[in-house]
Amino acid sequence: xxxxxGYIIILFHLFACSSINVVDEPDPGLIPNQTTSSSEIEIVxxxxxxxxxxxxxxxxxxxxLQNTPTNFVRLDIDTIGKFSLxxxxxxFTQIDSILTDLSYDFKFxxxxxxxxxxxxHVKSEKHDTSRTVGIRTYSPESEIxxxxxxxxxxxxQSAEFRFIIRGATGESYNLKVDxxxxxxxxxxxxxxxxxxxxxxxxxxxxxxxxxxxxxxxKLLAGYTNKFRIANPQAVGNYQILFTFxxxxxxxxxxxxxxxxxxxxxxxxxxxxxxPCYDLxxxxxxxxxxxxxxxxxxxxxxxFQGQECDSTAYPIHRDSKEANSWxxxxxxxxxFHIEQKGSDEFYFPADAIRYPETTPLRPEIDGHDVSQTxxxxxxxxxxxxxxxxxxYKVSTMYRLTVFDRWGxxxxxxxxxxxx
Numbered sequence: 001x002x003x004x005x006g007y008i009i010i011l012f013h014l015f016a017c018s019s020i021n022v023v024d025e026p027d028p029g030l031i032p033n034q035t036t037s038s039s040e041i042e043i044v045x046x047x048x049x050x051x052x053x054x055x056x057x058x059x060x061x062x063x064x065l066q067n068t069p070t071n072f073v074r075l076d077i078d079t080i081g082k083f084s085l086x087x088x089x090x091x092f093t094q095i096d097s098i099l100t101d102l103s104y105d106f107k108f109x110x111x112x113x114x115x116x117x118x119x120x121h122v123k124s125e126k127h128d129t130s131r132t133v134g135i136r137t138y139s140p141e142s143e144i145x146x147x148x149x150x151x152x153x154x155x156x157q158s159a160e161f162r163f164i165i166r167g168a169t170g171e172s173y174n175l176k177v178d179x180x181x182x183x184x185x186x187x188x189x190x191x192x193x194x195x196x197x198x199x200x201x202x203x204x205x206x207x208x209x210x211x212x213x214x215x216x217x218k219l220l221a222g223y224t225n226k227f228r229i230a231n232p233q234a235v236g237n238y239q240i241l242f243t244f245x246x247x248x249x250x251x252x253x254x255x256x257x258x259x260x261x262x263x264x265x266x267x268x269x270x271x272x273x274x275p276c277y278d279l280x281x282x283x284x285x286x287x288x289x290x291x292x293x294x295x296x297x298x299x300x301x302x303f304q305g306q307e308c309d310s311t312a313y314p315i316h317r318d319s320k321e322a323n324s325w326x327x328x329x330x331x332x333x334x335f336h337i338e339q340k341g342s343d344e345f346y347f348p349a350d351a352i353r354y355p356e357t358t359p360l361r362p363e364i365d366g367h368d369v370s371q372t373x374x375x376x377x378x379x380x381x382x383x384x385x386x387x388x389x390x391y392k393v394s395t396m397y398r399l400t401v402f403d404r405w406g407x408x409x410x411x412x413x414x415x416x417x418x
Contacts, residue, residue, distance in 0.1 A: 041066045041073070043120055043131040051136040055169030055222065057109040058135055064100045064122050072097040074123045081116030084109045110137035142167040142244055142252040152259040155405040158230035165244060169222035174245040177206065177213050182236025184406030189349045189370065200346055201404060204238060205230040232260035235406045264340035266409035268399060272308040274332040275380035283366035283382060290378035296336055303334070310414035313383070315359070315391040332382035339403055343376045346402040353398040359389035359417055362397055383415065391417050
């Protein structure tokens with residue numbers, strides 16, 4: 001029973017607490033790690049770092065040694081700076097008394113930058129001593145660590161990656177995101193409202209932690225964040241500019257670049273089938289009729305075995321006049337265009353390129369398709385003789401199209417006239 005009573009008394013002294021005595025200035029006679037003591041009593045402090053970054057803590061041990069045997073001594077603490085202090089896992093304010101020759105575990109957690117001082121005062125019945133320790137707290141250099149960052153993303157798809165702000169753990173940072181994104185734009189045949197180019201498509205969706213981007217987003221250092229890039233509307237490189245600002249106004253900048261690509265190949269196939277002459281389709285209804293009556297998969301029999309990259313047309317004199325010439329018989333072909341994941345294509349101003357001296361002028365689907373979006377499928381290309389042109393010639397026609405995101409495809413076709 002006596003032994004139990006002794007333990008209760010020891011525990012009572014170990015955890016009895018009151019408030020810290022905070023002073024405005026440290027004792028001018030004491031400096032960090034200086035000890036003022038008698039030979040009878042000594043404060044021993046375990047290894048303690050000189051400085052730590054914000055967001056971390058310092059742990060050390062304290063032990064009081066005394067030559068004259070005694071159980072308890074009084075401990076007072078004076079402090080400079082803003083921090084929290086724990087002793088043996090409990091919030092510490094002021095311990096009335098501690099046991100000698102017993103090690104106590106302390107944890108120092110800073111709340112602001114700068115120098116913090118702790119002065120321990122120990123007093124027994126006949127002796128006393130003091131010891132001051134100092135710890136400098138600083139903000140670490142901010143940086144961002146990207147985790148599993150994709151280098152590329154398919155258009156109309158999305159990708160996510162995670163990042164962590166390396167700084168004072170728990171400190172708030174303002175994030176601002178700027179972008180430099182590509183545009184799918186094409187030159188105009190003639191300027192419109194002073195503009196020589198037109199934008200076909202542009203844009204991308206960005207979010208942080210599931211929320212849309214705003215002028216400033218607050219994030220905490222040491223925590224994982226999720227960044228999402230989705231639905232890029234044009235092929236090319238997207239630069240994402242991250243600017244992090246800490247509470248002191250210091251900025252840290254990082255840049256990430258992603259490439260958006262159009263995954264499917266644009267397939268163009270020519271067939272030596274004249275839609276007007278062979279299939280008896282009105283030239284003003286070429287697209288609709290071709291795609292209503294014929295199929296690409298499976299390929300309709302009329303197109304089977306008719307794949308080609310060239311053709312030839314004879315030209316004859318309509319009358320005795322020198323320049324009265326015209327094409328004999330067939331004067332057109334059919335081509336098919338398709339791409340997985342896309343059902344429309346942009347025909348630029350120079351959708352069909354050919355030499356200025358060519359005797360045959362091409363036309364798609366019975367009208368000018370320059371600078372228009374056209375659907376996938378079968379199309380008719382007809383040729384018309386241009387008077388006053390040399391008719392015995394071999395001409396290469398280059399068909400150029402873009403998918404809706406700016407991926408380019410070309411296919412050459414040769415027509416020989418004789």
